[in-house]
Amino acid sequence: MPALRCGADRLGEYKHLFKDARVGLVTTPTGRTSDGRSTIAALQQAADLRVLLGPEHGVRGDGAAGAFIPQYTDAATGLPVFSLYGKDSKRLTPAMLETFDVLVYDIQDVGSRYYTFLSTLAYLIEDCAGAGKRLVVLDRPDPLGGEIIEGTTLRPGMESFVGCYPLPTRYALTIGEFAQMVNAEQHFGCDLTVVSCTGWQRGQSAPAWGTPWIMPSPNIPNYETALLYVGTCLFEGTNVSEGRGTAAPFAVIGAPYIHDAEALAAAFNARGLPGICATPYYFTPTFSKHQGQLCGGVHLHVLDADAVRPLSAGLTLLELIRDTCPKDFALLPPHTEGGRPFISLLAGHRELERPDWTAAELIKAQAPDEAAFAARKAAYHLY
Structure with missing residues (x-):
C-alpha cells in the first residue's frame, strides 16, 4: 500500500491552476502536508498567496466553539485573515471576494453532518460560482x-449551519466528493477542481493512515472521539453534558441529576450493541454545560470500530436517560422564539421531539435512507 498523500502534498502537480492568480486559502491546523508543513507554507511556495480565511475555530485553531473572530493580520505570515464564521455572515463577502482569483480549501473533516466545516x-x-472564482479543494x-x-437524510425545512445539505448523519464521503456532489446536484456551475488523495482506499479509517491525528477542533482529540461524535453529538441538544470540559468529550456523557451511574452503564450494556460498552463515570466539567457540578453518567468505549454503530449507541443512551430521569431530562429550547429545537437541527428531523420515540424504531426507519444515499453518492466517488 503506497503511503498516503493528501491533496496538499500534490500542490506541485497543480501549479497551473494558480498561474498569474491571486490565491486565497481556507484552512485550519489540520491543513498540513505529510512532511509536517502547514498548507499555508506549502501554498506560499506554489502560488501567490494573498489572504487566509478561517471557518469556525479559526485558521490557527485558537477560536472556541461558536466564537466569532474579527478580521486580523496573521502574525506568522503578515497576511490578512477573514473569518467565515462571523456574527452577521458566514458567506464570502464582497470584500473577501476582491482579494483573490482562486480559492483553495484544505480542512480535515470528521465524517459527520453536524460539522460546520461542511x-x-x-x-x-x-x-x-456566483462570483466567477475558481475553487480548488485539496482532498x-x-x-x-x-x-x-448511518442516519436519516436531512429533512426539508431542517437546514441549518449544523445541517446544510440532505445527507445522512454519517455520510461516508470525502470533502472533495461532497464538493462534487453539491456542485452537480445544485447545478451551481462552480469552476471546481478536486486534488485527490493517493495511497488511500475506501474503508481505511484514520488509524490505518499512518499519519498523526491532528485535532480538527478542540473537542475532537482522537479518532475514537470522532467516531462516537456521530451519535453523542445529539446530547448537545439536551440538558445532558456531552463531555465538554472533561478529558473525554463525546465519550463521557452525564448530568447532575443522574445519581446511579452504575445502573445507567448496566442498562446500556444490557442492550448488547456491537462494538461498544459503557462503564460508570462521575465527573465535574471545567467549562460548558454543568460547569463545576458533579455529574453522573457513563464513559463509552469503542471495542470494535468496524462493528460499532455510534448513532445507534447515541440514540440508545439518549432513550435510557430520558426514561430513567423523566422529571429532569429535557431538550434545550430553540435559540429563537418559534424556532426548531437544536436537537432537531442536529438530528435533521423532528422525531426526537416526540415523547415516546424509541431507538429501535428510529434505527429501523433510517435503513431506507441509508440504502438510497449509498446509491446516490456512488456517482461522486473518487476512490
Whole structure:
C-alpha cells in the first residue's frame, strides 16, 4: 500500500491552476502536508498567496466553539485573515471576494453532518460560482472510512449551519466528493477542481493512515472521539453534558441529576450493541454545560470500530436517560422564539421531539435512507 498523500502534498502537480492568480486559502491546523508543513507554507511556495480565511475555530485553531473572530493580520505570515464564521455572515463577502482569483480549501473533516466545516464548504461552492472564482479543494480521506452510512437524510425545512445539505448523519464521503456532489446536484456551475488523495482506499479509517491525528477542533482529540461524535453529538441538544470540559468529550456523557451511574452503564450494556460498552463515570466539567457540578453518567468505549454503530449507541443512551430521569431530562429550547429545537437541527428531523420515540424504531426507519444515499453518492466517488 503506497503511503498516503493528501491533496496538499500534490500542490506541485497543480501549479497551473494558480498561474498569474491571486490565491486565497481556507484552512485550519489540520491543513498540513505529510512532511509536517502547514498548507499555508506549502501554498506560499506554489502560488501567490494573498489572504487566509478561517471557518469556525479559526485558521490557527485558537477560536472556541461558536466564537466569532474579527478580521486580523496573521502574525506568522503578515497576511490578512477573514473569518467565515462571523456574527452577521458566514458567506464570502464582497470584500473577501476582491482579494483573490482562486480559492483553495484544505480542512480535515470528521465524517459527520453536524460539522460546520461542511456548511462552510457548501457556501464557498455557491459563492465562488456566483462570483466567477475558481475553487480548488485539496482532498483528505474520510477519517471514518468512507463506507458505512448511518442516519436519516436531512429533512426539508431542517437546514441549518449544523445541517446544510440532505445527507445522512454519517455520510461516508470525502470533502472533495461532497464538493462534487453539491456542485452537480445544485447545478451551481462552480469552476471546481478536486486534488485527490493517493495511497488511500475506501474503508481505511484514520488509524490505518499512518499519519498523526491532528485535532480538527478542540473537542475532537482522537479518532475514537470522532467516531462516537456521530451519535453523542445529539446530547448537545439536551440538558445532558456531552463531555465538554472533561478529558473525554463525546465519550463521557452525564448530568447532575443522574445519581446511579452504575445502573445507567448496566442498562446500556444490557442492550448488547456491537462494538461498544459503557462503564460508570462521575465527573465535574471545567467549562460548558454543568460547569463545576458533579455529574453522573457513563464513559463509552469503542471495542470494535468496524462493528460499532455510534448513532445507534447515541440514540440508545439518549432513550435510557430520558426514561430513567423523566422529571429532569429535557431538550434545550430553540435559540429563537418559534424556532426548531437544536436537537432537531442536529438530528435533521423532528422525531426526537416526540415523547415516546424509541431507538429501535428510529434505527429501523433510517435503513431506507441509508440504502438510497449509498446509491446516490456512488456517482461522486473518487476512490
